[in-house]
Each structure stands twice: as C-alpha cells, then as structure tokens.
Amino acid sequence: MSSVTSFFKQPLVVALILIVALLYLGQSLSPGFASADQILRLLIVASLLGIVAAGQNVVILGGREGIDLSVGGVVSLSAIIAGNVMNGADGGILPAVLACLAAGAFFGLLNGLGVTLLRIPPLVMTLGMLGVLQGLLVVIRQGIPSGRAAPGLSAFVTQPLALGIPGIIWLWIVIGLFMAFMLNRTVFGHRIYAIGSNEHAAYMAGVPVRLMRIGLFMISGMFAAIAGLCLLGYSGSSFANVGEQYMLSSIIAVVFGGTSLAGGKGGYTGTMAGALLLVILQGILTTVNIDESGRQMVFGATLLLLMLFYGRGRAMRA
C-alpha cells in the first residue's frame, strides 16, 4: 500500500474529510448551515460531547472491555448539583466545580472498584450504575429545585472569550492538548496503553493495574461531571435526564476517532474529530425537514456507513 493511500486511511484524516463534506452538504441543504455563527454553535455542542468522550476514550483505551455506560447519568446529576450549588451566583462557580468533580470522581470510584475488585465486566457494572444514577435523579428532582446557572458560567459557555471563540471551545482545545501530552509523553499514558494491550504483561512489568483502572473510571466520571456543569451553562437550568444521549454518542465519537473498543490502540485527537463529525451529522438531520422515522433511519444507516471506514475488525485469513 502506498504511503499516500495509507495516509488517507487514517481515521483522523477520514474524519476531517467527512466533516468538510458534511458541512458542504449541510450548507447546500439548508443555506446558513455553515455560517460562522452556526459553526460556533456546532463547536459548542461538540465541545460538550468531546469532554465526555475524553473520559470515555481513556476508559476504552485501558482495555479489558472497558466502557462507561454511566456517563449520561453523571452528566445529568452533575448539572443538578452544579445548579444548586451555584444558584445563579458567580461566587458559586468554584464550589460548584469542586462539588461536580467530587461527584464524578465518587461514581467513577464505585465503577472502578466494581470492575477491579469484584471483576465485574465494565459493561455490566456501569450499566447497573446508570440504573442507580437514574433512580437517584428521580429522588433528587422530587426534593430540590433544578437550580440555576451563574451568569459567569453561561457566558463562559455561550459568549466569546477570546478571538471570538467561546470559553468552552478553548477548554476543549486545552483538554485536547492535555490528552495528547498525557497519552504520549507521560508514564501514566504509556501505562494506559500497556494495560489496554496486554494487561498481564503490564502487571508483570510492575504496572499498578488495578489502581490505574480505578483511576481511569474516576477520570471518566470527572470529565462527565465537567461536561454536566458546562451543559448547565449552555441551557441555563437542568432538565430531565439531559445527559442521556451522551452515553452512546461518546462511544461512537471514540470509535470514529479510530480507537479500538478492544483497547490499547488509538488516541484523543481522532475522538475530537469524531465528536465534531457526529454533531454535524445530527445537526444536518435536525435542519432537514423529514419526520422522526426518516431521521432515525438515515442516522442509523449513516452511522453504519461511516463505521465501514473506522476500525473494522481484522479478516480471519490475513
């Protein structure tokens, strides 16, 4: 295979090409779709997804069928916590951030303990945790109001911060840089890949496998919590199960980024492109005037089509 072809087959490149193509398609279907304003709006939504996807990415990279189905619940819970701690006051932002991080870390810790100590498959553990979180949300909603975002937070998410770009997008960029650095230039990052590729070999090389895996789930919880906080800033107040859609979307974004669900392979830059791709796709489907059934069918079919480009399994006969 020539180096040109292999360059174009990289997930990141494919994603970028598709993004441009979809923007073009969107613009032709609905003029104004690719306007600067709209693109910024898409980027904000993509940032929210991208932040959740960062945590998901790390859990998946760690291997052992790592996946976090509870992120949606953490996002919703975090939005409520943030709203109540802040209660519309700028002074409440810092405590809200800390409270959200603590909540995310807590549920991540529970997930991590279930997966490492009791060796429950991550799919099952995080699924159960999701059920618990959703139940908890019902309880909380009865008791307390949904709270309000502080104006500072809303501005951070929706208003331009520098160079006309809202703060949240900058946050996403910073996270992207941080992830690239962490995964490639730190021992911690290398260890994530090690436990994802061959956990036993990593164990024999002295990598603290269990601690790391718990850490990965805590990181996922914390990223989801931050996303929930920002989501509050985006919508002003939290409403029922606002985080639900993030679960499978974050997984798809990671897959589109070229990370294998088996672990040990991939990176975050691709996931960022994947998140953007997904958000644009959903955006197009919303603007186009077809009913719900058509929208779902097109979305499902398009996802399948896109998956043909990303991480198809190895053929049995090489």
Place this chain on the structure above:
Amino acid sequence: MSKLRLNGVSKAYGATLALRRGDLEIAAGEVHVLMGSNGSGKSTLCKIIAGSVRPDGGQILINDKRVTISGPQAARAAGIGIFYQELSLASHRSVEENICLSALPVKAGLFIDRAAMKARAARYIALFSEVSGEGFHAEALVGNLRADQRQLVEIMKALASEAPILIFDEPTSALDRAQVDRFFEILRDLKGQGRGIIFISHRMDEITAIGDRVTIIRDGETIETLKLSETDPATVIRLMVGGASDMPAARSSAPAVVETGAQTAISVRSLSGKGFRDVSFEVAKGEILGLGGLHGQGQSALLRAIFGASTVSSGEVTIGGERYDAKSPRDAIRRGCAYVSGDRGRDGVISGRPIIENVTPIHYLRDRLMLARPSSLKNKAMPALEAMHTKFASLFHPINSLSGGNQQKVIIARWLIDRPDVLLLDDPTKGIDLQAKADLFALIRQLAAEGLGILLYSSEDAELLGNANRILVFNGGSVTRELTGDDRTRYNLYQAAYEAA
C-alpha cells in the same frame, strides 16, 4: 509422485517479508522435518498450507496437481490436517467435542449425533490411554486439563482429520518422555500407511529420532533439503544459522564453583507455595543456579512466587541480607528482582505498541519517572538492545513488526536498563532461534561476572549443563537433588528428575 509440493510460496505482512521463497516437497510415507530459526518463515509456510494465511505468490501442488487453498475448510477438503503450535482448542468444550469439532456428526441435519461423536473421539483417545495422565477423559473440559494433556488433545484432533498430509508444528513442547515416545510410535504407523508428515521441532534429539528428511529455512527462503541419515546435527545447525559460525556457545561448560567469599544475592529458606514445597537454597553474587527436572515440577512456580506473581504460603526469602516479601511484581521489581518469562505472548509483549514502549516499563518504575522524554529514553534503551544484538528498523515501529526471537530480545532488554540484583529466568529461550540463544547466554554469563545472582530454569538440558554452576533438580514440587561440580551430567539430571522427593 510427491504428496505435497510447494514452489516459490511467498508472504509479506505489510513491509515485513515473512516468506520470500518457500519450496517444499513431501513424499508419501515420510516424516519431513522443517527447521529454521524463529522468523525464518516456517510457521508461515505451514499456516499457508493449512489455509489460515493467504499466500502472496507461489504454487501448491497436491499429488502433483495444482490446488488453491482458500481457507481452513478447503485445506481439510484437500486432505490436510494440522496441529497448531498455539493450539486451536475451545477451552469450555469437552475433549471429545474438540476432537470432532471440525466435522461434528449430525442426525437429521440439525442435531449432534452424540453416540457417533463419542465413538469417533474414543478411537483417538484410546491411542494415548496409557500416557494421558490423571483427570483426562472424554467429557473433561479442555480448560481444566494440564498443558501436556491439552497438547495431546490437539494431537488427537489432528489425527482425527485422517488426512493424508499432516502438519505438526512443535507438537511435543509440553509433553513428557513417555508421551513423546507413544506419539512417535503413532507417527511411524502413519508413515507406514503412506501419509506425508511435516514435523517442526527445536529439539535435535527428537528430530534425529523420528525424521527422515529435513528442510532448512533461513530468512524466509528454503536453503536445502537433506536426508537425516546422511547428515549430522552440526551441519544442520550450520545451515540454519548461516555463515561460518561454529557450534553455539551453549555447549561450553560453566565453571563448577564461583569464587569463594562472594556475598549472597538471594537466600531462600523452606519456601512453600502454589506448586512447590519446602525449597531452600542460596545463590551467591555472580553465581548461576540452574533449576532442572521435567517440565512443570515447580521450577516455574517457584520463580513466579519469588517474583510476587504467585502465592507463597510459608518460608522466608532474603535478598541482600534483608527480609524480602514481594506481594506483587511491582514490589519485586522495586526490591531489585527481574523476571524473564518464556511465554512472552502472555507475560512480556505489549503488542501493538512501539518497541520503545516495550523496553521502558521497568525503567519507569525503577526510576520513578512520570514524564516520558523520547530522547533520554532512547539513550537508555539503545545500549540494552544492542547488548543482545537486537535487529530492528526503528525504536518507534510496533513490536509486532519483529520476529519472535527479536521480540524476546526486546523483552529481555527491558530488564537490563537498570541493573537488577537478582535475575529470574523462566525458560527464557523458549521459541527463539539458536543465534539469539547464544547471544542471550553470553549476556547472562557476563551479567553473572558483574555480580548478579541468577536463577535459571530451562527446559533444555544442554542450556542448564552449559551455564549453571549448580543445578537443583525438581520433581513433584520439591528439590530431589543438587548437582554440583562433576555431578552435572545429563545422566544425573535425568535420574534425579525421576526420583521421588
């Protein structure tokens, strides 16, 4: 007329050329040995014949007629049966199900004909009835069996194909002497029936016992085919290694005694744990202590327990004068232990990742690093890799691009960046070629000279006899005898291996 003929078969994996030009000719009624170092292409050649790898070029002829083998099913239909080195068994299925799996007998097109399946499997199980050992029966789940028993099942499975052409890729690696003898009897029977048998092994004594002809492959190319009766091991080895090299260094004898007055590197007193019982010994700095005996008698178990990868129930270990209690490999590494495993796929290789990430993990731990700077890591990694003459294109290529032997060298190199105090070698040369073995033992002797205490378990007598200053022989989890000085002979090794504890 030849049963099977390969002309110019080739296979490349991306940029790596696994097989450049594979030629092979198998006659009816012969055991044809295939020899070559790891990475030479012989496994690839066999997998191409068996259908699980697609060749890039070349021809395959069966009974002088050209055939295309499109997959394992097609290979079966063409009359080829294979024993896979890594085994192709379903561990949650029973022995008899595994034996008949490729062609489960059916009733009414849907239901398994259990009676027919039992009868069929029983024929092949009976062939090994006296040597299969405790716990082996038709309904046993393969996952519950010992390693040698699992290998027997794979052999039975290959035999059950009743194929005129049979391929055995390292079929005896876990078998004991009695099992090997029985297996060879069966092979001789099959020879008499006119079948063509391809046999791959690293063990010279087995090859000379059962082989008729030998084909040597080196660097992806068939070099020569010889009649075993007309040649000798030295010639064969020379052809495998290529160039004007003499016998590998493993044959030279190691000194019987290490200079007196040397400090103790590691001392073990009445140690018991999973798989071994009441073991005591001391290894001085600069000494190589060999662990001998039949496979699976506690040698590996002991090493893994010392390294913290397995449980210790009682006893005491002292390293450098201080009480040593490793609950995990992490602890052991911190205390200066290094452990090299023979099962690199399970214990060593972080596949898919670059070579440099496979060399650095221990260094990260020993130096308590947090950042990974490529330039400084490179400076540490290169000397270690070069000490083993490791062949690679770039530190940043994935480790899978290397041959098996070179991969093992990378894994060994990871322990060399920071000097350990105690080196635990658990059959480190399993599955690597002769040249690599020679390099490794030269390195080990050098490390001993520099003052390390070394424990060496090897499944090959020659390696133990050639390198160990003393040998502890294991049987049934305990040490039966210690061989020192002139007692270190192959005869004594075997005798002690069969002695009761």
Place this chain on the structure above:
Amino acid sequence: MTSTATDISSPRSGGLRSWLERYPFLPALVILIVLLALNGLFSPNSLSYRSLTGLLSTYMALIMLAIAQTYVVSAGDIDLSAGATLSLVNVAIVVLMERWGGGAGAVLLALALGVLIGLACGLVNGLVVAALRLQAIVATFATSIFFTGLALYVMPVAGTPAPALFWRTYGGRLLGLPFVFYVLAALAVLLYFLSRTRIITELLAVGDDQQAAYQTGLPVVAVRIKGYLLCGLFSALAAFCLTGDTASGDPLVGGKMTLYSVAAVVLGGSALAGGWTTVVGSLLGALTIGLVNSLVFFMGTPSEWQNFVQGLAILIVLMAGVLAGRRARA
C-alpha cells in the same frame, strides 16, 4: 503414593465445581428462590397463583429477549438492537392484524410475517457484524436506531390496539391452565431441542476462541450470522408475548428492554465474552429482574425512591450473578 505439591484443587471444591458444570444455572436459581421468599415475606399475596401467573405473563417477553441475547453472546457478540427488533415486530403485527380484520387467519399470518421480520433484522445484524466486521456494540446500536426508525414509520404514534382474539388468548386459559404456562412449556421444549443442535456447539466454540474455531475449519462468519438469526427469531417471539400482554403497539416499547436483556444474561451466569452460556440461567435472570422490581414495590418503598432502590437492587443482583457465574466457570 504421596500427593504432589502441584495438586491445586481440593476434593470438596471439586464436587461443587462439577455440580455447577452440569447445572450452570444453579446460582441464578438460588437468587430467584431468595427473591421469591423475600417477596412472600413482604406480601404473601404476591406468591399467589394469580400473582405468579401475572408475573410470568408480564415478563415472558423479557425472558424471550434474554434468551435471544444469550445465543448471540454465546459466540462472543452482543445485540443492542434486540429491543428495537422487538418494537418493530410489535408494531408490524399489530398493524397487520388490524388491517386484515383481526380474525384467526389474520393473526396467524401476521405472526408468520413477524417471525420473518425478526429473522430479517437478525440477518442485517449478522451481516453487519460478522461479514462486514464492524464492532458489535456500536454496529448493533446503529441498527437499533435504524429499526426504531422503521418502527416509527410503521406506527408513528403508539396506541393502535391489538385484536381482542390475540390478547384474550394470551391472557386467557386453555384446558384449565393459563395460556402462558403452555408458552413456557413450549419454550422449554424448544430450548431443549436447540441445546442439542450442532449450531449451538459451534456458536460456543466460536465464542470460546474465534481464531481457534476458524483454524479448526468452522465457518465462523456463517456461525455468527446464525447466532444473530436466532436472536432475531426470539426477539420476534418476545414481541408476540409483549403484544399479548400490552394489547397494543408502541414503536418505542423495547428501548429499555435491551439493556435489561443483557442484565438478565449476566444475572443468569453466562459469560459475556462468549463460550460459556446458559439459556436457563438467562430465563431465571429475566424472572429475577421482574421479582426485584416487584419486591421493591411490595417492600413499601416510597414511590420516588423506587427507581433508585430498583437500580441498586439490580446492581447488587448483577454482582451476585457475575461472581457466581465466574465460580461456575473458573
């Protein structure tokens, strides 16, 4: 003869081991009995003949769906579109039965078509996962979105009723016994026969070690597709039971059931990674989920806490199922 130090397992654990090997659903059965007892403790009425029949009637659909999932999991795959397939078949048969008059002939014809739709969905999944080699979790999620879209196309708004003939039969009695008992009996017979087929052994071998199965000469792709076909078939059967119970069509009814079906498989002790599954366990697992939900209700939990306690209880039971299943397999 001295026992060797290399002897690992003690005789006692060996006995329990072989029990678990022969009856792998034992842990799930134990959990179920415990829950029945607890239910009876809080509300003796809940153990009455009528209550139990009601429970069976309501959860029959989940039982079928859990069995569907089990066959796919045997081969090491997963089907996150099982619930969507169920929804699709549900709305399809309701619409067809209504269109064709609601008589016996219409019902039978609709059921036949329902089976075909289920198989078709299974075929799509099988092709996408096994033939095109897309990763099962995301691929079946994508197909679930597609099937849901189809279901919405067939019935944009929930509510079309099923013909009386249909749900009266399902909820009624036949020769003195509730109809669902016959369904359960027929299911048991079907499962028994399936367990003796070659395809099941092949599915398990593929799930055990796909590469090894391929090298053995098994047609791995075809086997996995058949696994998805079985899943589609049982999803359709699940839809029939659901329609009998709810007496109406709803394009989104199966949404939550997919994850519950996975939970039931895990509860029952099967290995999600494949190679070792127990359909009886999944059946018991599905009933367990039903019992957990009713237990939480009968315990007198305040209504706003019910969801939380249910979620917590299911998590605990899931853990128990995983641990017990591992014991059995280890």
